[in-house]
Amino acid sequence: xxxxxxxxxxxxxxxxxxxxxxxxxxxxxxxxxxxxxxxxxxxxxxxxxxxxxxxxxxxxxxxxxxxxxxxxxxxxxxxxxxxxxxxxxxxxxxxxxxxxxxxxxxxxxxxxxxxxxxxxxxxxxxxxxxxxxxxxxxxxxxxxxxxxxxxxxxxxxxxxxxxxxxxxxxxxxxxxxxx
Numbered sequence: 001x002x003x004x005x006x007x008x009x010x011x012x013x014x015x016x017x018x019x020x021x022x023x024x025x026x027x028x029x030x031x032x033x034x035x036x037x038x039x040x041x042x043x044x045x046x047x048x049x050x051x052x053x054x055x056x057x058x059x060x061x062x063x064x065x066x067x068x069x070x071x072x073x074x075x076x077x078x079x080x081x082x083x084x085x086x087x088x089x090x091x092x093x094x095x096x097x098x099x100x101x102x103x104x105x106x107x108x109x110x111x112x113x114x115x116x117x118x119x120x121x122x123x124x125x126x127x128x129x130x131x132x133x134x135x136x137x138x139x140x141x142x143x144x145x146x147x148x149x150x151x152x153x154x155x156x157x158x159x160x161x162x163x164x165x166x167x168x169x170x171x172x173x174x175x176x177x178x179x
Contacts, residue, residue, distance in 0.1 A: 024139070025097055028105055028132055031139050032092055039090035039113075044078030052133060052140035060126055060148040087116045093124070095171040103134040110172045111146075123152040123165070124172040 031050050038047025051057075054067040065072070096108040110124035131143040151157050151165050158165055166173060 020102075021099065024099070024105070024134070027139050028097055028107060029094060031132060031141065032094055032107070032109060036090050036092050038077070039081070039085075039088075042078075042081035042086070044074040044076070044081060047077045048074035050141050051144070052135060052142045055141055056143045058145040060146040085113065088113050089116050089118075091120045092128075093172050093174070095127075095169070100131075105132045105139070106130075107132065110169055124149055124169055125152065127169075 034050040035047055038044070038049070048070045051068075051070055051073055053070050055070075055073070057065040057068045057073060059065075091112045091114070093110045094107060095110055096106070098106045100106055107128075107130050109128040109130065110126070111128055112121045112123075112125040114121055125148070127147045127149055129143075129145045129147070130141050132139045133142045134140075149165075149169075151161055151168075161168070
């Protein structure tokens with residue numbers, strides 16, 4: 001009987017692990033969707049709800065908000081939604097999800113912001129690296145780094161790229177990621 005239980009455990013464990021991974025990937029995609037929904041509805045509180053308390057936030061221009069609070073994140077984003085990013089929309093394409101362990105995941109996301117009346121840009125504008133941690137059964141962002149993709153803004157840089165940027169950032173151009 002012990003051998004049968006051991007054999008069943010060995011056989012069924014990968015199925016359970018794969019199902020859990022698929023479930024966590026879906027939750028992480030929903031977490032990224034919360035960011036996008038918060039931005040596209042100009043709702044700082046919704047945007048910030050994807051983050052852990054506290055979290056690190058690095059803006060594309062290098063501003064580094066170490067141990068940022070959800071309240072500060074919410075207020076800051078609400079301010080930018082009401083001013084410099086008023087009437088804009090955010091596009092995201094998840095490039096990679098990698099589980100570092102069962103409670104920590106690394107994500108790479110390509111993004112772009114346009115005016116609400118504009119279509120999705122041809123090229124991505126930023127590459128976001130975020131680390132999410134499962135806390136109390138829920139995934140939350142503990143670190144967010146937003147990198148400006150200058151390669152798409154500088155022809156000389158594009159020419160000297162080690163590979164075509166469209167290959168480096170192929171996920172952006174994939175039909176199944178267009179949102």
